[in-house]
Amino acid sequence: MMVESASETIRTTPSNQNGVSSLSSQSDGGGGREGGSNGDTNGEISPVDLLHLQQQQALQAARQFLLQQASGLNSPGSNEVKQSPVQVPVSMAMMSPQMITPQQMQQILSPPQLQALLQQQQALMLQQLQEYYKKQQEQLHLQLLTQQQQQQQQQQQQQAGKQAAKELGSKQLAFQQQLIQMQQLQQQHILNLQRQGLVPLQPTAAMQSLQQAMCPSDLQQLWKEVSGVPNSEEALKQAEGLDLSTNSSNSTSAFPKAASAHIPLHSMPNGQSHTPKRDRARLFEWISSFTKADSGDDHVPLYSKGTQPPSSHHEEHVSSHPLYGHGECKWPGCEALCEDMGQFIKHLNNEHALDDRSTAQCRVQMQVVQQLEIQLAKESERLQAMMTHLHMRPSEPKPFNQPLNLASSGSLLKRDSEAYPEGLPHPPTSAATPITPLRQGPSVISSSSLHTHSHSHTHAVGPIRRRNSDKYCTPIASELAQNCEFYKNADVRPPFTYASLIRHAILESPDRQLTLNEIYNWFTRKFAYFRRNTATWKNAVRHNLSLHKCFVRVENVKGAVWTVDEVEYQKRRPPKMTGSPTLVKNMISGLGFGSLNASYQAALAESSLSLLNSPPLVTPPSAASLNMLHVGHDDVSSTVEQVNSNGSCSPTLSPQQYSHPVHVKEEPTELEEDSRPVSLLAGITHSLPLPSDERDLEEDLPTEELE
DNA sequence: AAACTAATAAACAGAT
DNA sequence: AATCTGTTTATTAGTT
Numbered sequence: 047m048m049v050e051s052a053s054e055t056i057r058t059t060p061s062n063q064n065g066v067s068s069l070s071s072q073s074d075g076g077g078g079r080e081g082g083s084n085g086d087t088n089g090e091i092s093p094v095d096l097l098h099l100q101q102q103q104a105l106q107a108a109r110q111f112l113l114q115q116a117s118g119l120n121s122p123g124s125n126e127v128k129q130s131p132v133q134v135p136v137s138m139a140m141m142s143p144q145m146i147t148p149q150q151m152q153q154i155l156s157p158p159q160l161q162a163l164l165q166q167q168q169a170l171m172l173q174q175l176q177e178y179y180k181k182q183q184e185q186l187h188l189q190l191l192t193q194q195q196q197q198q199q200q201q202q203q204q205q206a207g208k209q210a211a212k213e214l215g216s217k218q219l220a221f222q223q224q225l226i227q228m229q230q231l232q233q234q235h236i237l238n239l240q241r242q243g244l245v246p247l248q249p250t251a252a253m254q255s256l257q258q259a260m261c262p263s264d265l266q267q268l269w270k271e272v273s274g275v276p277n278s279e280e281a282l283k284q285a286e287g288l289d290l291s292t293n294s295s296n297s298t299s300a301f302p303k304a305a306s307a308h309i310p311l312h313s314m315p316n317g318q319s320h321t322p323k324r325d326r327a328r329l330f331e332w333i334s335s336f337t338k339a340d341s342g343d344d345h346v347p348l349y350s351k352g353t354q355p356p357s358s359h360h361e362e363h364v365s366s367h368p369l370y371g372h373g374e375c376k377w378p379g380c381e382a383l384c385e386d387m388g389q390f391i392k393h394l395n396n397e398h399a400l401d402d403r404s405t406a407q408c409r410v411q412m413q414v415v416q417q418l419e420i421q422l423a424k425e426s427e428r429l430q431a432m433m434t435h436l437h438m439r440p441s442e443p444k445p446f447n448q449p450l451n452l453a454s455s456g457s458l459l460k461r462d463s464e465a466y467p468e469g470l471p472h473p474p475t476s477a478a479t480p481i482t483p484l485r486q487g488p489s490v491i492s493s494s495s496l497h498t499h500s501h502s503h504t505h506a507v508g509p510i511r512r513r514n515s516d517k518y519c520t521p522i523a524s525e526l527a528q529n530c531e532f533y534k535n536a537d538v539r540p541p542f543t544y545a546s547l548i549r550h551a552i553l554e555s556p557d558r559q560l561t562l563n564e565i566y567n568w569f570t571r572k573f574a575y576f577r578r579n580t581a582t583w584k585n586a587v588r589h590n591l592s593l594h595k596c597f598v599r600v601e602n603v604k605g606a607v608w609t610v611d612e613v614e615y616q617k618r619r620p621p622k623m624t625g626s627p628t629l630v631k632n633m634i635s636g637l638g639f640g641s642l643n644a645s646y647q648a649a650l651a652e653s654s655l656s657l658l659n660s661p662p663l664v665t666p667p668s669a670a671s672l673n674m675l676h677v678g679h680d681d682v683s684s685t686v687e688q689v690n691s692n693g694s695c696s697p698t699l700s701p702q703q704y705s706h707p708v709h710v711k712e713e714p715t716e717l718e719e720d721s722r723p724v725s726l727l728a729g730i731t732h733s734l735p736l737p738s739d740e741r742d743l744e745e746d747l748p749t750e751e752l753e
Numbered sequence: 754a755a756a757c758t759a760a761t762a763a764a765c766a767g768a769t
Numbered sequence: 770a771a772t773c774t775g776t777t778t779a780t781t782a783g784t785t
Contacts, residue, residue: 543758543760544759545759562775563773582760582761585761585763586759586761586762588774588775588776589760589775589776590759591774592774592775592776593776593777599775605768605769605774606775
């Protein structure tokens, strides 16, 4: 994530506009969106610089906007904050406003908010553009005049000749070309930035891209419409003003032509009023061109192949519509109530037909999606790094925090989940994102990592009595599903009680019954940890089976199998986590993540992840998830677990593998005692299940969170 | 501090 | 006889 440096922020202040030298070129290939100007304008402010400036201003305005929003959210009276489409903890933004990146901003602001911002910024930009071009033209005019004077003098002195006249013409041409070039460069710059995804897809960026595709009047009209302001003469006036200013100098008459020349879609001669029909066709063409270009870009591959392209109003599903939910139209900024699907479709066709407004909104939504995808990619990358790091961890000597862990694994666990700092390996990108509540909260991995550490010392000193409080580990199904591979390969003690593990194993089996040996095998198969100290944990398993009433021994033809008495199991464990609905809601909305206690966070994270992780099982998740969370945490997990028991627990384990447990059976028992640590490590390094896991998350999270 | 839960250890019995 | 399975008791440790 990019952080605005102080110097860059300073540049945004108008008073600093004279600092021409600071705007010198620094073409950025892919590092950042800053710089990238081209010293093409004789030491004057280049168009690119101007854009940069506007961008920065937009950013600042957005920041202010955000702060307002945040303070509004934070006020005690406004507990019932309407959930914005993109759920990002405001606290993140609150911490240090100047650290807010455009992306974060984009995330935090809802489309309507973005639109408002856009409108605001657009006015500003137009004004500045006007000023800028006026300045440029004046200057050019001046230069032309002096040139002409010189020429005249020359003519007078050296008697007029054809050559001189020619020279004059060429010089005039040169100036014209210079202007054109400037314009082109500006356009190109924006285009490039956008293609590279480097433009902070901020209000300004969206505007610029719009601007790039349309003439000023188009732009004006579009945004007037988008923001709900009736398209009045004022807009035209403003547009005209801009056009006039550009045409004011005879030497710049070529500008509009040039501007339109290299924008393929901009076929309209400037100032000419065009029919809505043509306009629409053009817009649509523009949209599809954008989509096409996007799909070609492998930087954001998810998008074009995604489930719902932005122009989803073309496809109307009979049963459900992505833009329709909870009796509301989900079109950005629209919350029209529609009783049924028919009414909604009617509404969709009437209110959101293919017109300028819809197109613009669509555009904004595209930007939002694109931005989210970028963000997602970054987060995924971070997660990957974290996982890689943690996977490597057991192999590393950890002298520094060893005594700490020995003291008490449990208390360490608590402390860690509250705030991970101290001796623990920090997830990367600490510099870029000093405060990311999301990282602390729903990271299933984090809990695993904690056990990694506490566990690794267990071996050093012998068995410690590890208390796996159910609080931390109730949603065994999701945790397992998430980190199945991890536990399989890493010699990490799973954060579950024996009882819950046994139950899970049994419920996971096809017949919901297992022999003792099969349970053993399940343990060894699923957890590297249980490939050693077999006498100990097997004894524990037996002990648990006998002790807990929830495990019922059933005599079989071939012997005996163990089953689970679910009622008894639930009886045994009183619901420890019963958050108030409002609290849970707040947590979900991301507002409370920062202050909530760790167990709540973890539990929430896991439960929500479990929902996300089992799409085929919990078919309509959006509506159900909230309600289920209200019921209580245990219920969620148990529900999922039960349903889950039919299928596979992990994406990497196919059902077939389950149906042939015999194959795996003999293996572990033979090499069990002190099994090969080398191969274990090897497994750790090369078998990273993350890609697939992340994929699932990637596909599910955004749609979930956005609802 | 007490009550509770879970992990661990171990003794023991019956079955294979 | 050895091992597996199952039960039971005791101890320890962590949590509430």
